[in-house]
Amino acid sequence: MTERTEARRPVNIDKDLLAILCCPDTKQDVSLADATLIARLNEAVSRGQLKNRANKPVMEPLDGGLIRGDRKMLYPIREDIPVMLIEEGIPLEGTI
Numbered sequence: 001m002t003e004r005t006e007a008r009r010p011v012n013i014d015k016d017l018l019a020i021l022c023c024p025d026t027k028q029d030v031s032l033a034d035a036t037l038i039a040r041l042n043e044a045v046s047r048g049q050l051k052n053r054a055n056k057p058v059m060e061p062l063d064g065g066l067i068r069g070d071r072k073m074l075y076p077i078r079e080d081i082p083v084m085l086i087e088e089g090i091p092l093e094g095t096i
Contacts, residue, residue, distance in 0.1 A: 010035075011064030012080045021066065025086050028069035038062050041074070041090065050095075054087035067092070 013032065021030050042061045044050035050058040053073070064077035066084075073089045075082055 030066035033065040033067040
């Protein structure tokens, strides 16, 4: 695994794509997570404390995320690609 040392840049998600994406589990709308939340989640990643819905540790820092409408789940964005797999979702209850 390679360390990412470059400065974080804003994610670049096409607005039309964002408009049609939804949570694969509940079908709720998703929106871009703010940088503060991503920074807090990345701190948890660096401590080895962040787990996804499959209960597996998240090993790589997040570039960004799409947060579900009820703010209970976040889907990671890596290299400007949203990872919209149910098991890759990151539960947010207790973290925000």
